[in-house]
Amino acid sequence: MAYETLEARSLDNEIGERAAQNTLAANPLVGVRGRDIFDSARALAGQVIRNPGSAAKQYLSFLGELGRIATGGSALAPDPKDKRFADPAWKESGAYRALAQVYLAWGGALNRFIDEANMDKRDAERARFVISLFVDALAPTNSFVGNPAALKKLVDTGGASFVHGLENFLGDLAKNGGLPAQVDTRNFAVGKNLATTPGAVVFRNAVMELIQYRPVTDDLYKRPLLIAPPQINKFYVFDLVPEKSIVRLALDGGLQTFAISWKNPAAAESDFGLDSYVGGLEEAVDAMREITGSEDVNIWGSCSGGITTSAFLANLAARGETKVHSATIAVCLLDMAVAQDTTAGIFVTPESILAAKSASRLAGVVEGRELARMFAWMRPNDLIWNYWVNNYLLGNAPPAFDLLYWNNDTTRLPARLHADFLDLMDANPFVNPAHLDVRGLPLDMRKVDMDSYVVAGVTDHITPWHGCYNTAKLYGERSTFVLSNSGHIQSLLNPPGNPKASFWTGAARAPDGQAWLDQADKHAGSWWPHWLAWIKARSGDTLPAPLTLGAADYPPLDEAPGRYVMES
Numbered sequence: 001m002a003y004e005t006l007e008a009r010s011l012d013n014e015i016g017e018r019a020a021q022n023t024l025a026a027n028p029l030v031g032v033r034g035r036d037i038f039d040s041a042r043a044l045a046g047q048v049i050r051n052p053g054s055a056a057k058q059y060l061s062f063l064g065e066l067g068r069i070a071t072g073g074s075a076l077a078p079d080p081k082d083k084r085f086a087d088p089a090w091k092e093s094g095a096y097r098a099l100a101q102v103y104l105a106w107g108g109a110l111n112r113f114i115d116e117a118n119m120d121k122r123d124a125e126r127a128r129f130v131i132s133l134f135v136d137a138l139a140p141t142n143s144f145v146g147n148p149a150a151l152k153k154l155v156d157t158g159g160a161s162f163v164h165g166l167e168n169f170l171g172d173l174a175k176n177g178g179l180p181a182q183v184d185t186r187n188f189a190v191g192k193n194l195a196t197t198p199g200a201v202v203f204r205n206a207v208m209e210l211i212q213y214r215p216v217t218d219d220l221y222k223r224p225l226l227i228a229p230p231q232i233n234k235f236y237v238f239d240l241v242p243e244k245s246i247v248r249l250a251l252d253g254g255l256q257t258f259a260i261s262w263k264n265p266a267a268a269e270s271d272f273g274l275d276s277y278v279g280g281l282e283e284a285v286d287a288m289r290e291i292t293g294s295e296d297v298n299i300w301g302s303c304s305g306g307i308t309t310s311a312f313l314a315n316l317a318a319r320g321e322t323k324v325h326s327a328t329i330a331v332c333l334l335d336m337a338v339a340q341d342t343t344a345g346i347f348v349t350p351e352s353i354l355a356a357k358s359a360s361r362l363a364g365v366v367e368g369r370e371l372a373r374m375f376a377w378m379r380p381n382d383l384i385w386n387y388w389v390n391n392y393l394l395g396n397a398p399p400a401f402d403l404l405y406w407n408n409d410t411t412r413l414p415a416r417l418h419a420d421f422l423d424l425m426d427a428n429p430f431v432n433p434a435h436l437d438v439r440g441l442p443l444d445m446r447k448v449d450m451d452s453y454v455v456a457g458v459t460d461h462i463t464p465w466h467g468c469y470n471t472a473k474l475y476g477e478r479s480t481f482v483l484s485n486s487g488h489i490q491s492l493l494n495p496p497g498n499p500k501a502s503f504w505t506g507a508a509r510a511p512d513g514q515a516w517l518d519q520a521d522k523h524a525g526s527w528w529p530h531w532l533a534w535i536k537a538r539s540g541d542t543l544p545a546p547l548t549l550g551a552a553d554y555p556p557l558d559e560a561p562g563r564y565v566m567e568s
Helices: 002-020 034-050 052-070 094-116 121-137 148-156 160-175 246-252 274-292 304-319 350-363 368-376 380-393 402-408 415-427 465-474 488-492 513-519 528-536
Strands: 199-204 208-213 219-221 225-228 257-262 297-302 324-330 451-457 479-484 502-507 521-524 542-544
Touching (some): 034 052, 094 121, 225 274, 274 415, 465 479
Parallel strands (some): 225 257
Antiparallel strands (some): 199 208
16 A cells, blocks of 8 residues: 555656646647648648658658567667656567557658658648647557556556546546646645745735735845736745745845735736736835835746736836846746747747637636646647546546646736737837837837846746747846756746756856857756845845834735635
């Protein structure tokens, strides 16, 4: 029994780690329409017709490989990193080994045809994505017969795993729109074992709540820190659990720490746009200045919150205001040309943008569940088939991971902000000055002049690190770029203690990311202590911690984590 518990925990960890690489924080705001899939499949079929020689070559190559598989002479083997084929049976059993080789030969032939087809880069990427959907779906591990681990558990449990899997399947049909559940939600509650750092809401408006956290040190730095989260997810990824809390990191470092919790908008708030959120940031900053007595603040923005923060800073610069002293920008793409090179971006066209805008305008909001569904099909092995096997074939409950709970605690996006984000793709205003007005003034990043700390992850496919380096370049020569050896959310939640962690640092003065990396300094461990030292040096003098939160004009309204985070 103890062994089974340990095995289940290990499987939970593996599933959770794979899914954590693919959080919703930079979701596809356009999505992949059925028509896009059909058009790409039709284009691929057209290539087969126009290139019968290449198609025949790959077909004959596939037949030849089948012959080698049948005679035991095939050298094909799954990638050792492919967890689908980790069970020893794939090596020890001749039948399973042959099944895996047939699957690999088939998928390889399809991808080689695309390599040789005379398709432009974008059409080839779309075709490869469409093929990957079918190849991934038809993996032998997605069926009982083709999954030795599932068959073994079926026998070992006397059929109980099948019954549990069927119960999970029927439950997901009723409650999760037919997609496998990613997390066991029974183990978590916001304000109970998530987002538990003490504090109070000291300001609230229609767009956001401002949370001030209770100090834990006797002395505090005078210049406070504001954390601006994405609008696409709830804010408590910054205060997930104590050992993974950026809020607690800042408090332990003696920083006066504030965080914004955006309202989860309903259709009535459909007109909340980029201007609304930039205005919310300024109101938060003004409240912090009044509460702390500091003339300016430091700010941290991540993902879409980094986009909003950058628009806010450009607007301040256009007005000649100096309310913000420094900026930390994490896993954020400002150069939208890079965003269109991601998996989500390859299907972005004027027609798909118009369709996405029309749909959100009609509904008033974009539902977070729908964003999550679209995003899941961007990474089906990690976000669909991974759970299909665990929940249905093995009959396990989905993993109980705090990060996955947060990722599934989705929010809505107001139609106006959705449209504004989509407009960024066309105008690319952070790169092209004066192509977008923010609160009545042209956005021009060249006017932003402050120290900045820009963070990215080596294995981040959502906001690729070369693109995040472009973000650092847009902040100018006073920008420090930090590259973590991890993925999207692991780059953000990077507490000390991981022996495998490392990061690179350096001024963002090289012409491109690779040139920067060639001369950057490498460090062992987490980048959090490096950032803490950086931000302390920009936080002014120290003073005794206040005995109470808020101020006369900003009295505490509710205990942290506030009301807005509880809205579903």
